[in-house]
Amino acid sequence: MSNVQLFRTGDTPLPDVIILAHKLTREYDMGSELVRALRGVSVQIQQNEYVAVMGPSGSGKSTLMNLIGCLDTPTSGEYWLNGQKVSDLADDELARIRNKEIGFVFQTFNLLPRANALHNVELPLIYAGMSARGRRERAAHALQRVGLGDRMDHKPNELSGGQRQRVAIARALVNEPSILLADEPTGNLDSTTSTEIMGVFAELHRQGQTVVMVTHEQDIAANAARVITLRDGLVATDQARAA
Amino acid sequence: MPFFEALRLALHTLRTQKLKSGFSLLGVFVGVTSLIGSCSIANGVNRYMTEKFAQTIFGVNTFQLRRRPVFTPNVPDSVWRAWQRRPRIRFSDAKAITEGLTVPVITAWQSSDNVSVTFGNKEARDIELTAASERYFEIRNLRIATGRPFTAQENRSGVPVAVLGDAVAKRLFVDRPPLGHNVRIGGIPYRVVGVVEHQGSLMGFPLDRFVVVPALSPAQNLVNPPGILDAFFVKAGSAGEMHEAMEQAEGIMRSRRHLRPQQDNNFVLDTSEGVQRFWAGINRILMTVMPGVVVVSLVIGGIVIMNIMLMAVAERTREIGLRKSLGARRRDILRQFLAESTTIATVGAAFGIIAGIGLTILINAVSPLPASVSPASVVVAVIMGTGVGVLAGVYPATRAARLDPIAALRQE
Ligand SMILES: Nc1ncnc2c1ncn2[C@@H]1O[C@H](COP(=O)(O)OP(=O)(O)OP(=O)(O)O)[C@@H](O)[C@H]1O
Ligand SMILES: [Mg+2]
Numbered sequence: 001m002s003n004v005q006l007f008r009t010g011d012t013p014l015p016d017v018i019i020l021a022h023k024l025t026r027e028y029d030m031g032s033e034l035v036r037a038l039r040g041v042s043v044q045i046q047q048n049e050y051v052a053v054m055g056p057s058g059s060g061k062s063t064l065m066n067l068i069g070c071l072d073t074p075t076s077g078e079y080w081l082n083g084q085k086v087s088d089l090a091d092d093e094l095a096r097i098r099n100k101e102i103g104f105v106f107q108t109f110n111l112l113p114r115a116n117a118l119h120n121v122e123l124p125l126i127y128a129g130m131s132a133r134g135r136r137e138r139a140a141h142a143l144q145r146v147g148l149g150d151r152m153d154h155k156p157n158e159l160s161g162g163q164r165q166r167v168a169i170a171r172a173l174v175n176e177p178s179i180l181l182a183d184e185p186t187g188n189l190d191s192t193t194s195t196e197i198m199g200v201f202a203e204l205h206r207q208g209q210t211v212v213m214v215t216h217e218q219d220i221a222a223n224a225a226r227v228i229t230l231r232d233g234l235v236a237t238d239q240a241r242a243a
Numbered sequence: 244m245p246f247f248e249a250l251r252l253a254l255h256t257l258r259t260q261k262l263k264s265g266f267s268l269l270g271v272f273v274g275v276t277s278l279i280g281s282c283s284i285a286n287g288v289n290r291y292m293t294e295k296f297a298q299t300i301f302g303v304n305t306f307q308l309r310r311r312p313v314f315t316p317n318v319p320d321s322v323w324r325a326w327q328r329r330p331r332i333r334f335s336d337a338k339a340i341t342e343g344l345t346v347p348v349i350t351a352w353q354s355s356d357n358v359s360v361t362f363g364n365k366e367a368r369d370i371e372l373t374a375a376s377e378r379y380f381e382i383r384n385l386r387i388a389t390g391r392p393f394t395a396q397e398n399r400s401g402v403p404v405a406v407l408g409d410a411v412a413k414r415l416f417v418d419r420p421p422l423g424h425n426v427r428i429g430g431i432p433y434r435v436v437g438v439v440e441h442q443g444s445l446m447g448f449p450l451d452r453f454v455v456v457p458a459l460s461p462a463q464n465l466v467n468p469p470g471i472l473d474a475f476f477v478k479a480g481s482a483g484e485m486h487e488a489m490e491q492a493e494g495i496m497r498s499r500r501h502l503r504p505q506q507d508n509n510f511v512l513d514t515s516e517g518v519q520r521f522w523a524g525i526n527r528i529l530m531t532v533m534p535g536v537v538v539v540s541l542v543i544g545g546i547v548i549m550n551i552m553l554m555a556v557a558e559r560t561r562e563i564g565l566r567k568s569l570g571a572r573r574r575d576i577l578r579q580f581l582a583e584s585t586t587i588a589t590v591g592a593a594f595g596i597i598a599g600i601g602l603t604i605l606i607n608a609v610s611p612l613p614a615s616v617s618p619a620s621v622v623v624a625v626i627m628g629t630g631v632g633v634l635a636g637v638y639p640a641t642r643a644a645r646l647d648p649i650a651a652l653r654q655e
Pocket of ligand 2: 061062063183
């Protein structure tokens with residue numbers, strides 16, 4: 001990419017770079033052996049990009065997503081999100097960033113089973129300290145955006161897999177995050193439903209949302225404009241796809 | 244997450260997991276119920292003793308001159324023997340006091356023993372025969388249901404007339420009014436002039452099995468040797484006057500018995516205070532034992548809640564991970580679980596308070612104790628119940644708050 005900065009330790013990222021990972025490593029000390037899940041990953045992602053992350057099982061995709069999503073901190077390296085260096089922030093600050101900047105969509109939906117769709121989508125807003133009224137409006141709006149305006153008071157077990165994932169997407173969107181992260185969002189869905197969900201992501205991207213998605217499947221990755229491939233904890237390829 | 248949200252969430256969890264929550268609030272429930280209940284009972288016993296019991300046995304603002312106290316719990320043999328060696332109270336003592344007192348009082352003589360009373364072929368056994376003077380009814384608050392008490396004139400002249408207790412009248416006169424008939428007391432015919440109102444019972448003892456006759460009537464020989472009294476009753480208009488009268492009576496008795504200043508009284512001036520002191524002692528025991536029961540059940544309640552909360556944290560690890568991934572801080576998770584344990588305990592305490600009040604109402608209905616809920620016990624119950632919830636929640640909530648979001652999310 002033309003405007004990618006050659007980043008060195010001590011630099012600050014350019015303004016339109018939302019994600020800047022510099023030589024990120026993540027090691028797990030398993031006692032007998034040291035598992036090196038990431039061995040120095042450097043990636044820059046700009047505003048309104050749609051990026052797919054691919055690679056064989058165990059290559060470190062989820063580990064990277066967790067670092068990008070501020071659910072985890074790197075063993076070494078720098079991570080900048082939206083111009084802020086987050087790789088050495090404390091627990092509570094990371095929680096605030098997860099709440100405000102990041103929308104996470106999981107393979108297994110992770111909805112609260114006893115709460116209805118609306119309440120599930122409201123959750124991030126509760127931790128943002130928003131009033132009950134404002135929350136309901138925002139959550140309802142997010143559900144409408146993913147086409148579930150008429151399912152707000154359904155519990156997860158009253159919804160299809162695709163609908164559940166839409167609820168999860170609405171929840172990820174409700175705080176208007178800088179990036180939408182999805183770790184194999186169609187991994188638990190059949191192909192028709194997967195296509196539907198991909199349609200939702202495509203629409204969100206068209207509306208200006210930055211999306212990073214992990215997938216195993218070539219035709220799912222085909223939705224993205226750029227594909228990063230990991231192998232053994234390193235970036236193997238990083239290619240823009242011909243539109 | 245604001246406190247109100249945590250509370251709402253806690254209530255929601257409680258509602259959706261009724262059985263588990265019900266079980267977990269049992270300990271606090273029992274603790275609080277026993278706290279409220281025991282305080283109510285203690286209150287009731289206290290009032291029963293100070294009001295009903297004391298008034299029934301002694302009368303208000305009344306003291307009795309006796310050889311030994313009326314109420315003698317746990318007295319060692321040596322003391323008892325010393326009491327038995329004391330001189331008895333004589334008619335002349337009563338007369339001297341009546342003349343010597345400067346405080347306005349009413350007085351009565353009293354001697355009692357158990358006898359049989361017959362009418363025709365009917366017999367009432369084990370009846371307390373009381374030979375008393377005419378003000379006895381007033382002092383003991385015995386109201387006449389039918390007929391009249393005997394008069395001062397009848398008392399002075401020793402006329403053989405009798406006032407029956409309710410149970411005696413019912414036993415002997417099944418099908419006719421007793422007034423005017425002659426009953427036999429120790430073989431002596433006595434004309435019935437009155438029947439006393441139904442008195443009920445006191446701690447299981449029937450209060451209606453008695454006959455009262457004039458102190459100087461022929462049956463006096465059945466209750467005491469000539470010239471001897473069991474008790475001399477003095478009733479004053481107020482507590483202050485009663486104490487004044489007691490001091491005067493004590494002085495009169497000491498001089499009559501030629502007691503030197505260093506010698507103890509060889510008689511007692513007994514009041515309801517003695518009984519009340521004894522019950523205050525019992526109450527103190529109750530008040531030291533019951534807190535133990537309360538504390539034990541609250542501790543058990545706390546341990547149960549803590550375990551339930553630990554289970555909840557384990558079961559809801561994924562939920563905790565999810566909430567953290569959505570931006571919940573440690574203190575949010577901490578607050579959520581603390582609110583839950585506190586809500587469980589507080590709801591348990593609330594039910595306990597309701598049950599305690601119910602228990603109090605039940606005791607009032609089925610027993611003679613005038614039990615009443617003490618407001619202080621409710622306040623203590625609320626504070627302790629809530630406190631137990633907070634304490635029991637701290638450890639599980641801390642564990643929940645410390646969970647690593649990724650590890651928590653990965654859990655099945
Ligand atoms: N908590 C952990 N403790 C120890 N090792 C871990 C942990 N998490 C991940 N790993 C290891 O790190 C490596 C990368 O794992 P990661 O989950 O990132 O792979 P992935 O690319 O997402 O694989 P998949 O496609 O199967 O989801 C693997 O070898 C894995 O065993
Ligand atoms: Mg993975």
